[in-house]
């Protein structure tokens with residue numbers, strides 16, 4: 001299938017999310033492979049709920065309607081574990097009781113078998129990101145930038161088919177923010193991942209370069 005067929009990417013068809021009588025969100029859009037679509041909106045407008053819906057863990061208190069296709073496949077028909085939608089949040093959410101390597105091993109697809117092969121993949125991914133030799137480190141001993149890079153690697157090592165970024169740069173200081181943002185966007189584009197970015201920051205949306213949806 002090619003992008004030209006209109007089947008690739010992430011397609012939201014009349015997605016509606018409500019909470020009781022309150023309509024939270026009404027959205028239709030297509031995010032092409034490697035495109036980064038920014039979603040902005042006031043607090044409580046349903047941005048995080050949209051991501052929970054797409055990833056498959058929205059609280060049953062919400063009512064939902066609409067269809068979502070990822071690379072031509074009905075995403076909502078798949079259980080959460082099979083959707084292969086990668087998430088990054090404001091907090092890096094690295095498991096504090098696991099080493100850096102343990103965090104990455106945890107995210108590695110089960111289809112990669114064999115302890116040595118799994119360990120080698122983790123080492124390779126760390127080395128490629130300039131973090132060779134960090135596998136046994138406690139995440140608490142890393143700098144903010146290093147933690148952010150490990151969080152990105154943990155998302156990508158799971159081989160997602162789309163990315164959902166929920167203000168992933170907002171806790172980083174200004175200098176680091178630009179650097180990590182470039183890294184994340186660059187990887188999303190190079191991997192051809194359709195990406196949704198929730199942000200309140202105009203600079204993030206401008207750097208994303210894609211359309212901006214205002215809820």
Ligand SMILES: Nc1ncnc2c1ncn2[C@@H]1O[C@H](COP(=O)(O)OP(=O)(O)OP(=O)(O)O)[C@@H](O)[C@H]1O
Nearest residue numbers: 019024041042043044045046047048049050059061
């Ligand atoms: N599990 C839940 N049960 C009931 N209501 C919820 C639940 N989770 C969120 N809400 C409510 O749903 C609405 C949408 O929340 P959501 O977190 O999606 O908004 P948001 O746009 O991401 O906000 P913010 O910009 O502050 O992160 C809010 O009114 C929130 O209080």
